[in-house]
Ligand SMILES: Nc1ncnc2c1ncn2[C@@H]1O[C@H](COP(=O)(O)OP(=O)(O)O)[C@@H](O)[C@H]1O
């Protein structure tokens with residue numbers, strides 16, 4: 250088991266290398282650079298640009314240094330070298346800040362979960378929590394009371410959640426809750442009150458909620474047909490025990506295993522919602538760094554997200570081994 | 581002595597999109613204490629539905645027991661409320677199923693699956709139930725029983741799994757054990773072992789058994805009495821000896837004809853009865869076997885023959901006397 254995990258973790262190294270490479274290529278293929286300004290704003294003069302390029306090493310070749318000396322003294326490999334030492338480099342646009350500080354450093358005197366990434370992680374956890382808390386019961390009841398009003402309701406909700414993109418839903422809810430009903434503020438300034446989190450949390454988690462509802466329902470419908478459920482009834486067990494011990498235990502295995510990737514998806518996929526709600530998370534930071542060509546921020550955030558997804562996938566395989574005795578992890 | 585179990589005119593239907601499936605069409609029989617009753621018939625003829633109706637295990641919807649009575653220990657099981665029937669299930673009447681792989685819960689240990697009935701019906705605590713589960717595994721001949729309590733079903737072979745099922749069925753000392761094709765999914769040598777095991781347990785524990793099979797060969801050495809089912813009807817009922825030596829229904833003759841004969845030099849390929857059973861949604865008015873019967877007469881098309889005595893302890897449902905014919 251341990252050696253399996255170590256092996257999987259080692260496999261992350263080449264994965265991350267290629268993620269970095271592809272991001273790097275795409276990033277540099279996009280026109281413009283970190284010193285470009287809005288045409289209406291004051292431009293950075295060419296002399297300064299040259300100095301900046303030199304300071305940040307942007308004057309070096311992209312991949313291979315052919316000008317003699319060390320061939321790996323290039324932008325890409327210097328970045329990789331720094332990243333390996335845990336140094337994600339300085340932000341090109343937020344002066345005096347390192348990428349890891351922007352992502353992980355909380356404001357002065359605040360706990361770690363007030364960092365940008367901490368905000369996104371908490372929003373993701375909230376969204377996931379809501380999705381699980383409502384999705385599993387709704388899917389279960391839908392299956393048990395098949396073809397009743399509640400089943401149609403669960404189907405309707407999950408169809409909406411799966412087919413309507415979250416930002417469309419966000420606009421709809423903002424118009425409804427902030428515009429019409431005046432229940433929330435459109436631009437939330439104070440994220441210290443828990444109430445402010447509910448709406449972005451609900452919107453972010455809605456797709457996952459829909460997915461969990463549907464998965465639970467279909468799994469339950471399948472499990473309900475199984476012979477062992479009949480065996481359980483033949484023992485005289487009450488319906489409650491049959492559902493909880495014999496059906497849910499089986500039906501929820503796939504549901505539990507998608508929780509890790511779902512969280513990774515929510516944390517990395519929240520940038521649109523963060524942008525809409527001016528939420529101070531790493532997702533918004535990511536979007537802004539892209540439009541500003543803040544190369545090191547783009548690289549750093551992408552790699553962080555890649556690590557998250559890779560770890561999430563690893564947890565799937567490990568939890569599967571724990572939940573389903575038929576599956577042996579680590580062979 | 582009154583019968584332990586008395587089934588009267590039991591009818592079960594399934595209400596499907598295509599129509600009403602007449603799965604069990606008014607069957608009546610009795611089961612005496614300690615007796616083993618075999619139920620045979622081709623697949624789809626209502627054997628499983630017939631016995632599952634007794635303890636109301638029919639999936640509802642689409643199924644429904646639409647008529648009849650099931651008398652057991654002075655009560656009609658069909659009239660009990662849900663709590664009462666649950667106290668009968670697994671406790672007084674236990675059931676084991678055909679496929680031991682799919683009939684055990686893959687994510688629970690076999691110890692847990694045996695002990696849950698013990699805790700429920702006998703009120704044992706966790707430790708007592710565990711000890712009793714171990715004894716049961718020993719009883720059904722599973723080697724190293726103690727260590728195997730914590731194993732999962734997939735860690736057992738097919739035959740061993742069926743032994744676990746039997747241990748589970750017998751855990752609360754039921755009066756009646758219903759075995760629904762318990763050996764069909766197993767290979768021949770294992771089948772024989774399971775039959776021997778059940779014989780031994782019957783001797784030791786004295787429960788009555790309803791043994792369902794579509795294979796006349798397997799029950800021959802086990803059952804005292806036999807019921808032959810066709811299209812949801814009982815078409816013949818007799819003691820084992822009588823049924824094999826003096827079958828009185830053309831369908832039974834056909835079934836016996838499709839048995840591999842030991843006295844033949846070269847075992848021929850199984851001969852089976854030509855044709856298919858009738859559509860249970862659209863049953864014929866007359867004899868349900870008419871379309872496949874080589875003995876049929878005019879009357880068979882108009883009237884369905886009732887199950888009637890043809891000899892001592894021998895009933896058949898046929899308009900024609902087929903006495904004396906051997907398969
Ligand atoms: N859940 C169900 N829905 C509809 N029809 C069913 C259902 N279960 C059984 N039946 C029908 O009942 C008939 C008898 O089935 P069954 O008792 O399982 O046969 P067998 O003799 O092989 O055990 C079959 O023809 C089958 O089509």
Ligand code: SF4
Nearest residue numbers: 867870873880898899
């Ligand atoms: S009643 Fe007629 S059709 Fe039916 S089994 Fe007897 S002879 Fe055949």
Ligand SMILES: [Mg+2]
Nearest residue numbers: 627628760761
């Ligand atoms: Mg059957």
